[in-house]
Amino acid sequence: MHIAKYNYITSFQYYQWGEKTAQARTQFLQTFRRVLEERIPEDMDVTLANLEFRVDDRLLVELEGKKKDDLKFVSNILKEITGETFDSNNVPKRRGLFGTLRAVGKVGFGVFVDIGIESPAKEVLIPLHRLRTQLAGGKDLSTREICKKYGFMNQFPVEIEVEKMLFEKGGKPKYEGKFTDDFLEQIEEYVKSGLDIVFTTGVSRQMIKKTIAKRGHTIDVPQIIRIGPLECACVCAKGTNAPGIISHIGPFLSNCRFSMIRPAQVTRYWQ
Template sequence: MVVLATKCYVEGDARSRALDGMGSMLDDDLGELSVEWTVGVRDDDFVSVTVEGEDATVARNLLRERWGEIPTDGRLTAGETYTGTLESWDDEGFVLDAGTRVRVPTSELGLGPGSPSQIRDRFGLVQHLPLRFVAGDADEPARLADAERDRLYEWSRGAGRVNVNSATRGEVRATVNRAGHAGDIVTVERLGLLEQSIVCAEGTDPPGLLASIGGYLPAELKCVIP
């Protein structure tokens, strides 16, 4: 079993749609391998995939590479890179969920000046967004991984984005189309199972796009303004 570093935290029909979407993605990723798989959701909302068959090892490695993995024993090795979901934030930093709570102090975010809330707003970090980090220990605190910092800074250099949680990629695409903004975006980039990033086209105003689609989505939406 591989516990993926992405959560399914919605309920009812939305949960069924999300898990159907996960099934389609697994079909795309693993369909050519000699494996059978089943999808589950742990009590802490992390998605798990049980894989069996001749190519099971290859399949598990593909899943780890695409989604990141939550250690099933909850243990993190100092200096190793993991993926956790953004659980909460306060004046002291971010708290990530990687099967165990991991605090990344403000000084170790590496995303420039400001409080954690200001940094979250500046980079459009919605709750539950998967973020890579380097585990710490008693002597060294955890920090955001260099690759994660690079990704977030790259967001701020583009044409702008609107990040969304609590919705599948298909739902976000449909919402953009329904609001009449299909021509104002480049793509919808998948960040997690229920976390998406709408990449704006040149000349599109991210706050304006957010205001237009916000009424259609029962979700948290945050802008990245270049």
């Protein structure tokens, strides 16, 4: 019987905040495989045939199945988690694309997002005026202030749309974009919940959950949401504050980076 195949490269790029070890990479692949396999519908005869690192630490995903339509359907589900790479001349516009924040707080004119643009490699700029419009109610806040209020940090997963492609001197392309309505709605839900949220990057959801339990904070952090392959949103219970949780679990997660969103500090921007 003929077996169809479908391959793609993730825009997600593996990273480690601490010392890079082969063991950590192997553990990540094992965990990541489970995460992807859990998203494959049981009624579809599709398997994850191979998952491996590329030279640049993006991942090759190989799917196998009997029907091309099923493979395409499953690949679209998985790309919501992993994203995919695009040739620089074939970047979709006005479509939700998975990406991760880069160089947060390093420039004043906006934030950059890696969505997997290749040949040449490029990141998408979300300019400051767009950040102010989408996240600050048009108020005259700096890039750094906006990022701090929303817990944005390097490797934070986002969904954006590419709005336009421009050209630098020499003919090299550059891109500008904005956050999607779906991403903004998720942020708005965080804010309207009134609950502090701790964001984590660099460590699996399983490790975060285990550490929170060991430190006796299971009741204080009743929900841990995976928002990316190595990123989580830890929702605090009412009356629990994010800085306290970070100070209690931070020393036990040396390979993790933390940020937070405190609804009381940003509610007025969503009114």
